[in-house]
Amino acid sequence: MTPVITINNLHQFYGTTEILKGINLSVAPGQVVGYIGPNGAGKSTTIKTLIGLLPDFQGEVSVLGLDLRTQAMEVKRRIGYVPENAALYDLLTPTEYLLFVGQLYELDTVMVNKKAAELLDLFDLSQHANSRMSTFSKGMRQKVLLISGLLHNPDLIFLDEPLSGLDANTVVLVKQIIRQLADSGKTVFYSSHIMDVVEKLSDRIIIINAGQIIADGTFAELQATRTTSLEQLFGQLTGNNTQTATAEAFIQALNQ
Numbered sequence: 040m041t042p043v044i045t046i047n048n049l050h051q052f053y054g055t056t057e058i059l060k061g062i063n064l065s066v067a068p069g070q071v072v073g074y075i076g077p078n079g080a081g082k083s084t085t086i087k088t089l090i091g092l093l094p095d096f097q098g099e100v101s102v103l104g105l106d107l108r109t110q111a112m113e114v115k116r117r118i119g120y121v122p123e124n125a126a127l128y129d130l131l132t133p134t135e136y137l138l139f140v141g142q143l144y145e146l147d148t149v150m151v152n153k154k155a156a157e158l159l160d161l162f163d164l165s166q167h168a169n170s171r172m173s174t175f176s177k178g179m180r181q182k183v184l185l186i187s188g189l190l191h192n193p194d195l196i197f198l199d200e201p202l203s204g205l206d207a208n209t210v211v212l213v214k215q216i217i218r219q220l221a222d223s224g225k226t227v228f229y230s231s232h233i234m235d236v237v238e239k240l241s242d243r244i245i246i247i248n249a250g251q252i253i254a255d256g257t258f259a260e261l262q263a264t265r266t267t268s269l270e271q272l273f274g275q276l277t278g279n280n281t282q283t284a285t286a287e288a289f290i291q292a293l294n295q
């Protein structure tokens with residue numbers, strides 16, 4: 040099967056600081072790929088590069104068969120992206136915002152309005168569909184963001200902490216949506232710090248540490264050498280297994 044993402048020797052910089060230090064990846068369609076790593080490892084930077092937001096990269100990147108360097112606009116049209124922290128337009132209502140997003144994707148207005156109303160209803164937001172988002176909680180905003188990233192029904196979806204702020208029932212719902220999207224042939228590339236979710240939801244797990252991929256495989260493959268949870272495995276591979284001692288030191292410092 041033709042890969043939906045191919046990355047050859049990707050280096051990315053902020054100023055002169057090298058953030059991604061030679062990433063190589065090939066992602067097949069129809070998979071849920073969990074992209075995990077410690078804070079600051081380079082997850083968001085990778086995703087932002089793949090969606091064409093950080094064009095000054097070194098290396099070769101192809102997304103949906105398109106060369107990211109020369110066809111970034113077409114890539115942006117065809118992918119979905121839900122950022123980690125997005126500024127919604129607070130003065131708009133979800134209905135207005137989703138119509139605006141639909142117009143950016145040049146979707147039919149009648150169809151967008153109908154689809155937005157249905158999706159908002161399925162996320163239990165219909166009674167807020169015409170309220171300004173300035174009054175929305177974090178979880179309500181996240182629901183609107185998720186809908187806006189999926190509205191144009193993209194084949195490849197990038198999600199940066201997609202479950203952020205969602206209540207337990209909505210977490211179950213969004214996990215189901217991600218699974219069913221992949222089962223229908225779409226590819227979901229997502230980053231998260233919630234190891235239980237990554238362990239259960241991902242067909243493939245990629246661990247990045249300090250700008251380099253240090254593990255890549257199914258959970259069973261990653262586990263093969265050590266029988267452990269993903270949380271423990273993550274700690275072992277990223278060199279941080281000292282939380283108990285650190286928590287004790289933290290409490291001691293508080294008690295000084």
Ligand SMILES: Nc1ncnc2c1ncn2[C@@H]1O[C@H](COP(=O)(O)OP(=O)(O)OP(=O)(O)O)[C@@H](O)[C@H]1O
Nearest residue numbers: 053054058076077078079080081082083084085123
């Ligand atoms: N706009 C920016 N300008 C300069 N440095 C940045 C910028 N954005 C991120 N960085 C740096 O790049 C590195 C990687 O950041 P990135 O956001 O990709 O990490 P992450 O793995 O997504 O982390 P987290 O889990 O905390 O979200 C960090 O050292 C961060 O400080």
